[in-house]
Structures are given as C-alpha cells and as structure tokens.
Amino acid sequence: MFDFSIVTTWVDQFLRTYLPEFWVLAIEFVVVGVVMLALYAVIALVLIYFERKICAFFQCRLGPNRVGPYGIFQSIADMLKMLIKEIIPINHTDKLLFYLAPFFVVVASFLTFGAIPFGNGLQAFDFNIGVFYLLAVSSLGVIGILMAGWASNNKYSMIGAMRSGAQLVSYELSAGLSLLTMVVLSGDLQLSTIIEKQSDTWFIFQGHLPAVVAFVIYLIAGHAETNRGPFDLPEAESELTAGYHTEYSGLQFGMFYLAEYLNMFIIASIATTVFLGGWMPFHIGGLDGFNQVMDYIPSVVWFFGKAFALMFLSLWVRWTFPRLRIDQLLHLEWKYLLPINMVNLLIMVGIVLLGWYF
Amino acid sequence: MAEQIIFYVLAILIVAFSILSVTSRRILRSATYLLFVLIATAGLYLLMGYQFLAAVQISVYAGGIMVLYIFSILLTSHAGDKAKPVSWKRLLPAGAAAAVGLAVCGHIIYHNVNKVMSLVPFQEPTMQDIGRTMMGTDKYQYLLPFEAISVLLLASIVGAIMIARKR
Numbered sequence: 277m278f279d280f281s282i283v284t285t286w287v288d289q290f291l292r293t294y295l296p297e298f299w300v301l302a303i304e305f306v307v308v309g310v311v312m313l314a315l316y317a318v319i320a321l322v323l324i325y326f327e328r329k330i331c332a333f334f335q336c337r338l339g340p341n342r343v344g345p346y347g348i349f350q351s352i353a354d355m356l357k358m359l360i361k362e363i364i365p366i367n368h369t370d371k372l373l374f375y376l377a378p379f380f381v382v383v384a385s386f387l388t389f390g391a392i393p394f395g396n397g398l399q400a401f402d403f404n405i406g407v408f409y410l411l412a413v414s415s416l417g418v419i420g421i422l423m424a425g426w427a428s429n430n431k432y433s434m435i436g437a438m439r440s441g442a443q444l445v446s447y448e449l450s451a452g453l454s455l456l457t458m459v460v461l462s463g464d465l466q467l468s469t470i471i472e473k474q475s476d477t478w479f480i481f482q483g484h485l486p487a488v489v490a491f492v493i494y495l496i497a498g499h500a501e502t503n504r505g506p507f508d509l510p511e512a513e514s515e516l517t518a519g520y521h522t523e524y525s526g527l528q529f530g531m532f533y534l535a536e537y538l539n540m541f542i543i544a545s546i547a548t549t550v551f552l553g554g555w556m557p558f559h560i561g562g563l564d565g566f567n568q569v570m571d572y573i574p575s576v577v578w579f580f581g582k583a584f585a586l587m588f589l590s591l592w593v594r595w596t597f598p599r600l601r602i603d604q605l606l607h608l609e610w611k612y613l614l615p616i617n618m619v620n621l622l623i624m625v626g627i628v629l630l631g632w633y634f
Numbered sequence: 635m636a637e638q639i640i641f642y643v644l645a646i647l648i649v650a651f652s653i654l655s656v657t658s659r660r661i662l663r664s665a666t667y668l669l670f671v672l673i674a675t676a677g678l679y680l681l682m683g684y685q686f687l688a689a690v691q692i693s694v695y696a697g698g699i700m701v702l703y704i705f706s707i708l709l710t711s712h713a714g715d716k717a718k719p720v721s722w723k724r725l726l727p728a729g730a731a732a733a734v735g736l737a738v739c740g741h742i743i744y745h746n747v748n749k750v751m752s753l754v755p756f757q758e759p760t761m762q763d764i765g766r767t768m769m770g771t772d773k774y775q776y777l778l779p780f781e782a783i784s785v786l787l788l789a790s791i792v793g794a795i796m797i798a799r800k801r
Contacts, residue, residue, distance in 0.1 A: 301636045373666060403685045404761055412689040415697030419669065422704050426662060434708070441705060465761050 277557070277571050281397030308400055312390055316538060323537045324351040326584070327591060334595040358533075361526035366428070369523070373427035378524065378531035380420030385535045385542060387413040392545045393467050395555045395576040406467035407459055410546055411452050414501070417535070418444040421510070421520050424532075428523040436519025439602060440510030443500060446609045447507075450497035453617040454490040457624045458550045461487065461633065471554040476561035478553035482634045486624040491551045493617055495589065498543035500605070502536060505594030509602060544586040548579060552586075555579040561634075640681055647674045659717045662707050669700045683758050 291300045325340070325348060332339025340347030366374070388410055393399040403409050418441055425437020461483045462470045470479075480487045500507040511519030521532045548554055555575035559567045600608070627633055648671055655667035672695045679688035720728075759767075771777050 298635045405685045405689050408689045412693035412697060415693055418701055426708055
C-alpha cells in the first residue's frame, strides 16, 4: 500500500530546512485548511450529481443530461447559480443569529469532516479520542438548526427547527451507542488504530452478529441525523414549506444545502471507517496471495468506493420510503433502536470477554 | 510562538464573549455568546493537549447543556423579547460579588494550581487510563464518586418533574 504520509512528511521536512518553525506551521495550517475546504466543496458537487442521477434512476427518468456529457457539469452550473443569487434580507428577525446560523451548521460538519481518514496517511489530524471527537463536534450542528428556526421569526421555521432538534438529539444517542459497540470490539478510540486493527478482516465480519446489528442501527440513526429520506419531517415541504431554512435564500440556503450533502458523506465515511475498515483493502487473515492482489487497489479508491456504496444505500432508502410522522419517528428511536442497541452492547461485551470474535 | 498567538486569540474571544453574554439583552443571543465561550475553552484544552477534556467540554456543555438551554428558551420566549436594563442599585452588589469571586479564584489559582503544575509531571493520559480510572474501585480509581454524582442528577430530574407537575 502506498503510504501518503511519506509525501506529507517530505513536504514538512522540505519546509523546515528553509523556514523557521513558526512559518512552517503557518504555511501548513493554511495549506491543510485550503485543501480540506476544496475537498469539501468538490465532494458536495459530486454528491449533488450522484444524488440527482440516482434519484432519476429510481423514478425511471434520465436526470440531468444537458450540461456536458451525461450532464456531469450540471452541479457546477447549479453552484454558479447559487453563488450569484440575491440574498434576500428579512425584517423583524434577529439579524445576527439569522446570519450566524448557516455558518454554524457548516462549521459543525466541517469539523467532523476534518478528522476523517481518506487514505493510508491521508488524515488531517489523528486524535487519540477519534470516535469521541467525531460524536462531540457533530452534536454542534443542531444548535445552528435551532438558531436558524428561531431567528427566522416564522412559525413554519420554528416547528421545523423543533422537530429537527428532537430528532437529532434522540438519534444521536443511537448513533453514539452503536459506535460504542464497535469501540468495545476495537478497544481503542483512535481512528488510525481502529483501521489498523481491521487489517485481517473488517470489524463487521470480526464482530459478526452484534456488529451487523450495530451497523444497521448506525445506518438508520445516521440517516435520521442528516434530516433526509423518510426522516425529513423537519423540512416536510407539504406541511412546512422548507422547515428551518424557509427564509434563507441564495448563498445562505446554499450553505445549508452543502452541509446536508456533506453530512450524508460524513455519516457514510464514519460507518466505512468503523465498520468496513476505512481505507483498508478487503483482507482475509492467512490468505497472503489474495491480500497482496487486493493491496494493488489504492487506499483512496477503497475508501471512496465503500463510502459511495453506503451513500447509494442511503439514497435508495430516501427515494423508496414515505415520510414518517413525528410520533412514529420517536417511537422507532426510543422503543426499538435504543433498547436493541443497549442489549446489543451487552452482547458485544460478552463476546469480547469470551473471545468469540475472529 | 504559534501556540502563543492561538492562546491570545482564544483568550480574547473568551473575555469578549463572556462580557457580551452578560450584557446582551436578548436571551438567545446571550446563550449563543455563552456557547462561543464554551467552545473557545475547549480550544484552550486542545492547546494544552488535553483532547479528552476538550471533547467532553464540547459534547457535554456545547452539544448537551447549550441545546437544552436553547430548547427551553425557544419554548418560553418570543423573538424580539428584550430583558429590561438592570438598575444601578442591583448592579452594585452584583459587581461586588463578582469582584470577591475573582479575588478568591485568582488566589486559589495563583497559589495552588501553579504548585500542582510544577509538582506533577504533565503527560497526556491515554483513553485506556481515563477509562480505568473512572471505572475501577481500587486506590486512585473513582467509580464511587462517579455513581454518587449520578444520584445528584437523579435528584435534579425528580426536582424538575416536581416543578413541572405543579404548573
């Protein structure tokens, strides 16, 4: 496997030979920040195209096919439109909070995005509390949504924000507990160690039954956290216009849109990292020849392949199931997912203690 | 040098938003400023290398308690509500109490925390250390206090139910 940290260490050494420590750090901060922001935007563009094509496929349509071959430049045209649209100012709102809210949503998802390992050695920062960090910063997004709903001074926005708050706060619990189940199996929170430990087989095969249950619960809870699919009642367009971002226009709406798509990617990549081995190729412990063949595929391809496969599942669910009511949504979480999750955690602890994993 | 710049930026943010959060007359704005203070404090922990504490600060205070605050504000007040300006008579004792608090805390920090920092060698605790310290019953392990604190939480939940039932 090609280790990308060779490149980054080489750049670091190169800068250090010519510049003092302070400037090296300053340059690296800026470069890492710009690269991550660019990646964030590009992934959003790719996802918008991906979603529109998949959606069209499920509805027996063609989807975007005018701008460029197979319509691949459609999302760039959409982006340009979004960038030059007018931002409509609104009276009788708390201006400061109104303008702050979209930034909050984007920053929360960007903080999570920063910690994701994209490939072998391609990780901006690797905390020893990895999974806990991801859970902590992703819980900030709900504040932006609540702020947006309140600052819009509009009943629909308010109802949307309250629904979204109830939904995010309750489903965060399930997502956290199902990740905790896998942390019990891995015995570590650091993302690089978690991936390293999956070099024989991925955790979903290592932990067999409880791991599969945790995986399914994480996918459901994560899908609910992105406010999409059957869980999109915070922005149910038939009742609430557009929920908490009804009053936003132009680039401000664009930021909510961006964060929504990126949250889908983040959920998929956390699931990839914790359950499906992140950038680790499909290895079977003992079969060295097979493992070597698998190693020829670059780690970045493995990571994005798995993440996009999970996102395809998410889109499949989104375009298949009808929207839930708020009581059904809360029933699903508090009466089914959470008890199953707790029992599952206990089973996983038992399996790890007895050594019944691969 | 880079660390110092980051420290000063965070310190200025903490001071400025603390002052704004007590002087703002709109309650949700105060809550937002308080949130910034909490996040900047998490930044200070990160700067010290205490990643666990930073994540706890964000997930418990910013992600948990602030969301509860904002929820309760949303349920009880309207957009455009403003608090009345506080009169001088009430401002004086509040200022005096703040000054006394500053003096006491400053004294404790200056005389004791300094000593601890110089006596105990600083090293970043691993996740496993933190887990064992929190979940054991031997010497220097704190399962019992941890559980005792959860009784306090239970008591406050019961109290909240009592207050809510009265209405």
